[in-house]
Amino acid sequence: MLRGLANAGLWADDVDAAKDWYTRALSQAPYFERSGPDGRTAYAEFRIGDRPDELGIVDRRYAPPGSTWGTLGPVAYWHVDDVAAALDRLTGLGATPLDGPTHREDGFVTALVNDPFGNTLGLMHSPHYLAVREQAAPGDR
Incomplete structure (x- = not known):
């Protein structure tokens, strides 16, 4: 049923700051970005590794309603x-x-x-x- 990592999604209050940090950490820029209705970056995606796997950064404003963050999950x-x-x-x-x-x-x-x-x-x-x-x-x- 589970066939492999499709995307590892991360949340950030400031996607541009997270995008810049991950660009430095991964030594590469995201290959895909999407802006929200307000023009701010809402999503940035990197392809990394040998396969290449997807690492996405999502604006926390789009988290499911009632979600709380800050505790260790998967x-x-x-x-x-x-x-x-x-x-x-x-x-x-x-x-x-x-x-x-x-x-x-x-x-x-x-x-x-x-x-x-x-x-x-x-x-x-x-x-x-x-x-x-x-x-x-x-x-x-």
Whole structure:
């Protein structure tokens, strides 16, 4: 039923500030943006990684009615080659470390950070991710 990460969506009160921060953190600009009726950026989307996966930033004004944020919910973990280096880079850009790096069984390493906009990002060095990537057809890597 679940076939893979389609989009990791993050919320921000100021999408332009979040877009700028993620542009620096990812070393690339978003490939897609949409403005709201007031002309402010309402959505920005990046394609990142080997597949490439979608990371979207949505204006918090469009959150479902009654939603509350600020508590840890589902976390998308993104594969990185070096968790400690990724953690250092993101904290250097203003993210707050929450956990890790934590060395787990079989070569997995994880860490969590909060971006400056209150979203939790998971960082993971995943031998499984690398094995699946290696098994993919050359055009899919």
